[in-house]
Amino acid sequence: MRTADYLIVGGGLAGTTLAWHLLDIGATVLLIDPDPPVSSSKIAAGLMTPVTGKRLVASARFGRLWLQALAFYRQIEARTGVGFFRETPMLRLFADGVERDGFETRHRLPADTPIRVEPVADGFVMSPAGRLDVAAYLAASREAFRSADRIVRETLVLPDDVAVDTDGVRLPRLGLRANSLIFCEGAAGRSNPFLPPMDFNPVKGEILTLRLPEHSELRPIHRGVWLAHRHDDIFLAGSTWDWDHLDEIPTHAGRETILAGIRPLVTGPIEVVDHRAAVRPTLRSMRQAIGRLPDRPRLAVLNGLGSRGSLLVPWLAEMLAQHLVRNAEIDPEVRILTRAVRGA
Numbered sequence: 113m114r115t116a117d118y119l120i121v122g123g124g125l126a127g128t129t130l131a132w133h134l135l136d137i138g139a140t141v142l143l144i145d146p147d148p149p150v151s152s153s154k155i156a157a158g159l160m161t162p163v164t165g166k167r168l169v170a171s172a173r174f175g176r177l178w179l180q181a182l183a184f185y186r187q188i189e190a191r192t193g194v195g196f197f198r199e200t201p202m203l204r205l206f207a208d209g210v211e212r213d214g215f216e217t218r219h220r221l222p223a224d225t226p227i228r229v230e231p232v233a234d235g236f237v238m239s240p241a242g243r244l245d246v247a248a249y250l251a252a253s254r255e256a257f258r259s260a261d262r263i264v265r266e267t268l269v270l271p272d273d274v275a276v277d278t279d280g281v282r283l284p285r286l287g288l289r290a291n292s293l294i295f296c297e298g299a300a301g302r303s304n305p306f307l308p309p310m311d312f313n314p315v316k317g318e319i320l321t322l323r324l325p326e327h328s329e330l331r332p333i334h335r336g337v338w339l340a341h342r343h344d345d346i347f348l349a350g351s352t353w354d355w356d357h358l359d360e361i362p363t364h365a366g367r368e369t370i371l372a373g374i375r376p377l378v379t380g381p382i383e384v385v386d387h388r389a390a391v392r393p394t395l396r397s398m399r400q401a402i403g404r405l406p407d408r409p410r411l412a413v414l415n416g417l418g419s420r421g422s423l424l425v426p427w428l429a430e431m432l433a434q435h436l437v438r439n440a441e442i443d444p445e446v447r448i449l450t451r452a453v454r455g456a
Contacts, residue, residue: 124153127296133433158244194252205235318366326380337373
């Protein structure tokens with residue numbers, strides 16, 4: 113039976129980043145993931161935005177999160193030889209005069225924040241900011257793990273495939289054994305029988321890949337929808353929010369919603385190159401599920417990253433890795449597993 117210190121279920125943003133941090137500590141890791149063609153991580157925008165939401169407020173802990181994310185992604189770029197992270201200011205346009213007036217009335221940045229906001233016509237430019245090409249990051253990481261024989265391309269059948277005892281976790285069908293098993297399954301976690309009832313609030317999002325041959329603004333733009341440059345004349349645009357149809361089927365309504373929001377933002381013709389949909393793993397609490405399971409300490413979870421996942425995950429994954437290997441404390445601001453899940 114093949115052994116490792118940790119088995120990670122799910123090769124998306126959470127599982128991949130956790131694997132890197134555990135490896136950096138010196139642990140042995142196997143990543144169990146069938147590598148589906150579509151997932152919320154693979155179609156994620158990867159935008160790291162300092163001012164967010166309908167109320168246009170400074171993103172919580174942005175300075176700390178930004179510096180940690182920047183250092184982590186640059187390190188993985190160097191290790192894999194693949195570029196997938198771009199620092200770029202972002203343009204936020206006001207939807208109407210009411211939004212503009214509200215922002216000018218409410219907008220007060222903390223004195224010690226690194227966030228900078230520069231007014232422009234009909235909006236403002238915010239920095240520091242950036243975009244992670246999540247699909248490229250996952251592909252580069254997966255290739256590095258595959259070369260090191262750390263990938264198990266299987267689908268775990270729960271609960272049948274998992275046996276937990278005082279000495280560790282066994283997966284007899286897969287021929288695997290480890291000290292601990294960590295679930296990083298995204299939206300699929302809502303049907304995981306090992307997890308306690310969590311306040312999952314999954315939402316379907318749709319994203320378009322566009323060819324804009326005459327559009328010259330390369331900074332990401334936000335105004336109801338968002339537009340982000342990928343390469344050459346190719347851009348990503350999104351996104352929609354659908355809580356009623358939790359599938360990966362692109363819809364005409366989703367396509368038209370995005371295009372209607374994009375048309376006022378761009379110059380020249382718009383060609384739709386691709387259209388995808390996936391289910392985001394969000395929680396109603398808008399926090400994250402992180403930590404060991406209270407009744408099964410050999411099992412752990414990292415889930416609920418939501419739309420800020422690219423910014424949050426380097427910090428969260430390092431925190432969980434330190435907790436698993438060195439029993440370090442998890443920040444009480446995100447320790448949702450016992451508080452929000454159990455209702456404590």
